[in-house]
Amino acid sequence: MVISARNGLTGKIDSIKLGEVMASIKIAVDEPAIITAIITKESAEDLGLAEGDKVKAIIKSTNIMVEK
Amino acid sequence: MVISARNGLTGKIDSIKLGEVMASIKIAVDEPAIITAIITKESAEDLGLAEGDKVKAIIKSTNIMVEK
Amino acid sequence: MVISARNGLTGKIDSIKLGEVMASIKIAVDEPAIITAIITKESAEDLGLAEGDKVKAIIKSTNIMVEK
Amino acid sequence: MVISARNGLTGKIDSIKLGEVMASIKIAVDEPAIITAIITKESAEDLGLAEGDKVKAIIKSTNIMVEK
Amino acid sequence: MVISARNGLTGKIDSIKLGEVMASIKIAVDEPAIITAIITKESAEDLGLAEGDKVKAIIKSTNIMVEK
Amino acid sequence: MVISARNGLTGKIDSIKLGEVMASIKIAVDEPAIITAIITKESAEDLGLAEGDKVKAIIKSTNIMVEK
Structure with missing residues (x-):
């Protein structure tokens, strides 16, 4: 599944x-990955996001699950 | 702040x-990082999580924010 | 309200x-219900979701509230 | 996994x-299940939750994932 | 309820x-309120949070519900 | 940033x-603010939301972060 x-x-x-x-x-992540963030269009425009921009993906720890 | x-x-x-x-x-992440997942103690025990285990951190895309 | x-x-x-x-x-749920999941269009297409498909709705426990 | x-x-x-x-x-759920809600101890006490209470588990649709 | x-x-x-x-x-909020944030104990200690500190409560818009 | x-x-x-x-x-919030809630279009229509409506923004405490 x-x-x-x-x-x-x-x-x-x-x-x-x-x-x-x-x-x-606590998980040590060391493999490259493509991650998808869903934000408002308004935020994307206000931050002036564009391809190639260096950014940080921020995640509250209560929103991370663990798969083993 | x-x-x-x-x-x-x-x-x-x-x-x-x-x-x-x-x-x-979509963000291409390529730098190693330590991330913290908060799950129930019950899940941690049921999955038998232990230091050194290879795992996957799973995150729904609506829970990722972008900082620039 | x-x-x-x-x-x-x-x-x-x-x-x-x-x-x-x-x-x-812990709540024992036993009544049928229609629930709505909001996911990315991309995920819906990648999973090939179609009406009638048997699926599982997955929810992290920190995202469930209780009303009494 | x-x-x-x-x-x-x-x-x-x-x-x-x-x-x-x-x-x-939209998913029609019809099988009984035990689900776990994590709330604050303060909320549990303020609502006076006790075993056997009839309650409703409330979930925002953006927090539901689909597994197929 | x-x-x-x-x-x-x-x-x-x-x-x-x-x-x-x-x-x-978009909702214009103008009444004072006490709100509760649940974060990790580690974050609370790393930020050095103490009673009386001036802080900002940050919330992703997909996590806000509307009651009418 | x-x-x-x-x-x-x-x-x-x-x-x-x-x-x-x-x-x-626990944070005592007393400054007016405009906040944005993202809900389904279906909920907005079912609640009959319109500009000027008096509403309540509801947030689960595990979804609030603290910035200092």
């Missing part, structure tokens, strides 16, 4: 910290 | 597609 | 686990 | 609507 | 833009 | 609660 969320970053687990309910998993 | 969501993946914009309201930004 | 996020799945609380800050609520 | 986000609701695609960038997929 | 996501900001709709699938709703 | 997620609400930290892995940050 294939999932629609195909932003997949391959890496190795660096460390794990367990709480009562939640867990923090 | 610094933001709490510090999963930052550096890359170059590969392509941009604009809709009426939303935009899709 | 009505909320825009109208994916609502009716069920019964099966178990509750409390941490310091977060809580995990 | 197994994904940490294991809230999975099985169903059939009812309808598909394509935009320029995004797509809306 | 009450929802667990109780960060509620009261305001007036300023403008609406409709696409094929998605819609952008 | 500028981030695409520009819903920014200025306020003061009211209280902080630390768990093992997660932290809850």
